[in-house]
Amino acid sequence: MEDFPLQSADAVILVILLISAIFGFIRGFVKEVLSVAGWIGAIFLTLYLFPLLQPFSREFIINLLIADILTGAVIFILSLVILSYISHGISEKVKASALGALDRSLGIFFGLGRAVILLGIVWLAFVQFIPEDDRPDWILKARMLPIVASAGEFVAELLPPDMRENLSISREKDQDALDQLKKEYEKLPNSVKDGVKSTLDDAKKVIDKGYDAQSRQQMENLTKTQEKP
Numbered sequence: 001m002e003d004f005p006l007q008s009a010d011a012v013i014l015v016i017l018l019i020s021a022i023f024g025f026i027r028g029f030v031k032e033v034l035s036v037a038g039w040i041g042a043i044f045l046t047l048y049l050f051p052l053l054q055p056f057s058r059e060f061i062i063n064l065l066i067a068d069i070l071t072g073a074v075i076f077i078l079s080l081v082i083l084s085y086i087s088h089g090i091s092e093k094v095k096a097s098a099l100g101a102l103d104r105s106l107g108i109f110f111g112l113g114r115a116v117i118l119l120g121i122v123w124l125a126f127v128q129f130i131p132e133d134d135r136p137d138w139i140l141k142a143r144m145l146p147i148v149a150s151a152g153e154f155v156a157e158l159l160p161p162d163m164r165e166n167l168s169i170s171r172e173k174d175q176d177a178l179d180q181l182k183k184e185y186e187k188l189p190n191s192v193k194d195g196v197k198s199t200l201d202d203a204k205k206v207i208d209k210g211y212d213a214q215s216r217q218q219m220e221n222l223t224k225t226q227e228k229p
Contacts, residue, residue: 009142017115024111028103030094032110034087042079049075120151127152128167 024032050072061067094103126135139145156167 009139010144013119013142013144013148016119017112020115020118021108021111024107024109024114025104027107028091028095028100029106029110030103031087031091032107032114034091035084038080038083038087041083042076045079046072046076049079116147116151117155119148120153120155123148123152124155124167 027035050068053071053075054068057067057071058064061070091103094100126139142148156164159167
């Protein structure tokens with residue numbers, strides 16, 4: 001019974017992967033890709049057309065906030081409907097052609113990839129809002145968690161640098177790398193450690209000649225850290 005939570009976490013991940021793969025097979029690769037492209041296209045059309053149509057909607061609707069919301073919603077919905085209609089026609093022609101079987105097979109892989117990315121986004125939000133000490137073991141011990149965590153790190157790398165720096169997953173990744181580096185350092189023979197310390201001392205002497213007091217203090221702190229057992 002102790003393994004039940006662990007099996008549940010992995011089961012949820014597997015179910016999500018399976019459902020997404022089935023949808024990918026049914027809809028086909030082309031339709032899946034065009035569907036995503038349709039959403040992206042609708043977003044860009046909304047951003048482009050909104051400033052152009054905003055003045056007209058405000059002439060007929062007194063409440064400016066409601067006018068802007070309705071304008072953006074109408075543009076997005078109409079754009080999505082039109083692009084979805086076009087993508088549906090293209091995908092149906094592909095399914096009816098000799099490429100239909102290949103299209104469905106590739107759709108499975110697209111579905112799996114999409115599910116992994118979505119799970120990565122969920123993990124990104126989970127790490128951001130749930131402190132490390134409060135995360136349940138039945139999630140942290142899931143066998144498939146490394147895949148989900150890697151997907152979360154991949155999504156984080158796609159974000160702007162200023163936004164990425166504020167993510168908990170980025171800070172935890174840096175801390176894990178530092179901890180691993182410390183472990184590898186502790187495995188080194190004492191002779192090698194002495195050599196590293198000697199190199200740091202020599203570098204400190206050279207740098208001290210051209211650095212100000214604050215910079216020298218930072219180097220001294222680094223040296224003290226290396227000297228700790």
